[in-house]
Amino acid sequence: xxxxxxxxxxxxxxxxxxxxxxxxxxxxxxxxxxxxxxxxxxxxxxxxxxxxxxxxxxxxxxxxxxxxxxxxxxxxxxxxxxxxxxxxxxxxxxxxxxxxxxxxxxxxxxxxxxxxxxxxxxxxxxxxxxxxxxxxxxxx
Numbered sequence: 794x795x796x797x798x799x800x801x802x803x804x805x806x807x808x809x810x811x812x813x814x815x816x817x818x819x820x821x822x823x824x825x826x827x828x829x830x831x832x833x834x835x836x837x838x839x840x841x842x843x844x845x846x847x848x849x850x851x852x853x854x855x856x857x858x859x860x861x862x863x864x865x866x867x868x869x870x871x872x873x874x875x876x877x878x879x880x881x882x883x884x885x886x887x888x889x890x891x892x893x894x895x896x897x898x899x900x901x902x903x904x905x906x907x908x909x910x911x912x913x914x915x916x917x918x919x920x921x922x923x924x925x926x927x928x929x930x931x932x933x
Contacts, residue, residue, distance in 0.1 A: 795908035797915050799898040801923045805930045807868040807887040807894045813929050814871055814885065822932075823925035824848075826918035840865050844873070879907050898923065 803810060813819045815838050821831040828851035835845040844860040857877065864872035873883045880903035888895045898919055902908035908915070 795902050795905040797898075797900040797902075797908070797912075797919055799919045799923055801896050801898075801927070802890060802893055803896060803927060803930055804893040807889055809930060809933065810887050810894050810896060810926070811868045811871075813926060813933070819929055819933075821846075823929040824922065825925070826921040827925070838862060838865065879904060879911075896923065896926070 813823065817833050817836040817838070820836075821833055824831050825848050830849045831846050832849060832855075833844070833846040835843050837843050840862055842862045844858075844862065846858050847855040848858060849855050858875065859877040861874045861876055862871065863874045863882070864870065869887055871885045873885075875881045875883065882901050884897075884899045886897040886899070888897065900915070900919060
């Protein structure tokens, strides 16, 4: 097992955070590390639904992504299987905490060697993803 975990408190309800995940126009604004944008081709936000998109790097390079929403529990959890290389499962869990919500981000790669080799990129990129989520929540 090769998990990458992040946890962040946001002063927003689970419903507000879930809304920033389920709405494709909002998700496209915050998904990915700093400097990246997204072009969604397919976004079927339901269990078993497909999500096909390109992440566009700061230099314009397009990175193709294909995912399946493995599990969705409104206002609580979204599980995403990344079905093209590199294969991984991302579990986003929303837990009420005080007046806000704790977002727990758990990413597990199928190939431990890949995960270890990319650790120096993945750890800050996942933290930046949560930073960008915070900006999107403040914007709404």
